[in-house]
Amino acid sequence: MSGQQAKRLPYFGAPPVREPRRVLDEPSLRGRRVILSTPEGFVYDMRAVSSTRQDATGRTVLDVVTEEDYFRWMFTQAEPARRTFPAELVWVE
Numbered sequence: 001m002s003g004q005q006a007k008r009l010p011y012f013g014a015p016p017v018r019e020p021r022r023v024l025d026e027p028s029l030r031g032r033r034v035i036l037s038t039p040e041g042f043v044y045d046m047r048a049v050s051s052t053r054q055d056a057t058g059r060t061v062l063d064v065v066t067e068e069d070y071f072r073w074m075f076t077q078a079e080p081a082r083r084t085f086p087a088e089l090v091w092v093e
Helices: 003-008 067-076
Strands: 033-038 041-048 060-066 083-086 090-092
Touching (some): 041 067
Antiparallel strands (some): 033 090
């Protein structure tokens, strides 16, 4: 960004760019926005609703829900349909 452009932005300017981080490197996950890596591409607007854990096969997994279902759950206490996803394919926004 040039000096002229920066002067036109109010307050602190543009927010810093955020790099996605591996779920396995994060200390707490519940409620965090996550990105799923699938064969069809990346899936955004998801929320983690559990910590990482080992499934029956020994794979590290966590439960995720859509962002819409997450907020419905927070406001109405209607339990969302959870989807278990391999942790190595999940990134924190």
